[in-house]
Amino acid sequence: MLPFTRTLLCACLFVSFNSMAAGMVPETSLLIVNEGEQGASMDVKNTDADAQLLYTKIIDLPDDPKPGLIATQPVVRVDGGKTQRVRFVLKSSAEPLKVEHLKRVIFTTIPQREKNKVKMTFSQNLPVLIRPAGLELNLEPWKGLSWHVINGNVTVENNTPYVVRMEQQVKLLSSGTLATFDKTYILPGEKMTARAKSKISASEKQIEIYPATRYGYKASNYIAELK
Missing domain, CATH: 2.60.40.10 (Immunoglobulins)
Incomplete structure (x- = not known):
């Protein structure tokens, strides 16, 4: 089970526990x-x-x-x-x-x-x-992210006007190398670098990410191209 799935499961259990113990349900x-x-x-x-x-x-x-x-x-x-x-x-x-x-x-x-x-x-x-007023609804904003391998590190840049929520861990293809970001979201205009145990090869061409829907549920895995 992915860490993100476990996090969501814990969150659901936490809400359920609160609902039973405290009675307040958003x-x-x-x-x-x-x-x-x-x-x-x-x-x-x-x-x-x-x-x-x-x-x-x-x-x-x-x-x-x-x-x-x-x-x-x-x-x-x-x-x-x-x-x-x-x-x-x-x-x-x-x-x-x-x-x-x-x-x-x-x-x-x-x-x-x-x-x-x-x-x-x-x-x-x-x-x-x-x-923002007038911003078109986008249910898959993660498809607009740009992914790169720079100096042995994987970076992601969000040039869209949307907040993107995703699991902190990503997987490089085809090596299977795992890298981890510091948080579970990336803001519009933001650029983040992930941490990996070893340098990432420039020969990597794709990356697998695990995005979340607007309401925090796990969406289908998405494979993006590395540039």
């Missing part, structure tokens, strides 16, 4: 924010019988801090069995967005205090994809 595994709508909403359901507090926090990634995004109700009480719609507002930019951006949103469940009882808090960490 409606999807990805928050999509469209610039043309100036924000987005996500429903979070409290499947427990008891009321709980829902704390929402936006996390800016160090390599992609802008544009700004805020949750209009960072802390809200959700009664048992009820659904809370969490609204997110995109801060205005000086210029229209030209490429997609990536953030994270953390939903933390805080149970009500009860005398002589200890209750745990639980969190769910989901990706946030911010899309």
Whole structure:
């Protein structure tokens, strides 16, 4: 089983555990924010019988801090069995967005205090994809990546306006050499170099990657040409 598959499996188990223990269930595994709508909403359901507090926090990634995004109700009480719609507002930019951006949103469940009882808090960490107004939908953005072997290293460059999510490990063909990137996504305009145990030969012509769909599920393996 690939590490990425294991990661997704663990994530699913984590969400399931949170759902059983804390009762708060987001409606999807990805928050999509469209610039043309100036924000987005996500429903979070409290499947427990008891009321709980829902704390929402936006996390800016160090390599992609802008544009700004805020949750209009960072802390809200959700009664048992009820659904809370969490609204997110995109801060205005000086210029229209030209490429997609990536953030994270953390939903933390805080149970009500009860005398002589200890209750745990639980969190769910989901990706946030911010899309420019008018940008055409691309369900296979990894096909636009450019791959190269430079000085014994494999590099990838994203000259598309799309965020690409993929497994950190890639495989060179036909040698079977494995190389690993430092993260599971590449931003528009970004260039990354993978680490391998030995230098990669310039004779390598293809590379096999393991991309993810917009919602984080494993897509079919993809073989790209090395230039």
